Amino acid sequence: MSGSPFASTALDRSLGAWSRRIRASWAAWWHVLLLGAQVMVLALVPSSYAQGAQRSAVLRQIYTASAPLLTWFLTLSALLSLVLIRIVVATAYSYGLSQYALEVLVRTLVLELIPLYAAMFVALRHTMPEAQRIRRLLAQQHRNGVKHDEQTLLRSELLPRALAGVFSVLLLAAVSCVIALVLTYLNVYGFSHWGLPAYTRAVGQVFTPAVTLIFGLKTLFFSLAVAIVPLAASARRDLMGGYGRLSDITEFARLLSVLLIVEVVSLLGNYY
Secondary structure, eight states, rough: HHHHHHHHHHHHHHHHHHHHHHHHHHHHHHHHHHHHHHHHHHHHHGTTTSHHHHHHHHHHHHHHHHHHHHHHHHHHHHHHHHHHHHHHHHHHTTTGGGGHHHHHHIIIIIIIHHHHHHHHHHHHIHHHHHOOOOOHHHHHHHHOOOOOOOHHIIIIIHHHHHHHHHHHHHHHHHHHHHHHHHHHHHHHHTOSSHHHHHHHHHHHEEEEEEHHHHHHHHHHHHHHHHHHHHHHHTTOOOSSOOOOOOOOOHHHHHHHHHHHHHHHHHHHHHHH
């Protein structure tokens, strides 16, 4: 019986720590949802970014988020697509299932893989580094006693980067899908044009109106997640009221969980 008070104290501390983690996690998710709603409202009102310095900031961020990534991403995407296409086509021919090769490639490569790794590429190369840059700026200004107006921060720093992240994901995914479709045709039919009718018919059978709608919505939600989740973390104050350094692993895990939820919902919509 003498050890029970110590056990009770340890249990209380454990429950207290667990409760604090739950509250902190809930506060972080709520901040993401709140800032995401604010960004989407401002994005739907062109007057908030279509004129003056705000317009220049948005265009500058769009260029920064897209142009430096385009060459490397398309090169990497073409190589990965080519490898996957060759594997699927060779496997299908070896098992006498060549008639299903096109559908498998379009469904796996275009519908599922390309939007996902386009979102991950933009997140790792642009939005997460930009979020850390904003975090360092806010931390420095906080140490210098500079106070921030939340709406000014949202309009001048977060909104241009969020719009740029959305545009970059949509652009990279769209161009990469076109390249993947072209590479698929060349691997199956070569450089001859005689296979175009059969190829367009096979692709059209995959892209039904429902599948096309789900594909577009999934890519859009991927782009919104990539644009909003890291930036929301950058503007969130810590427990001390400042802007201490955030864990990249934690923020990446939060973003990945959102992407996986969107992917699972899209799979349910396409196949169930």
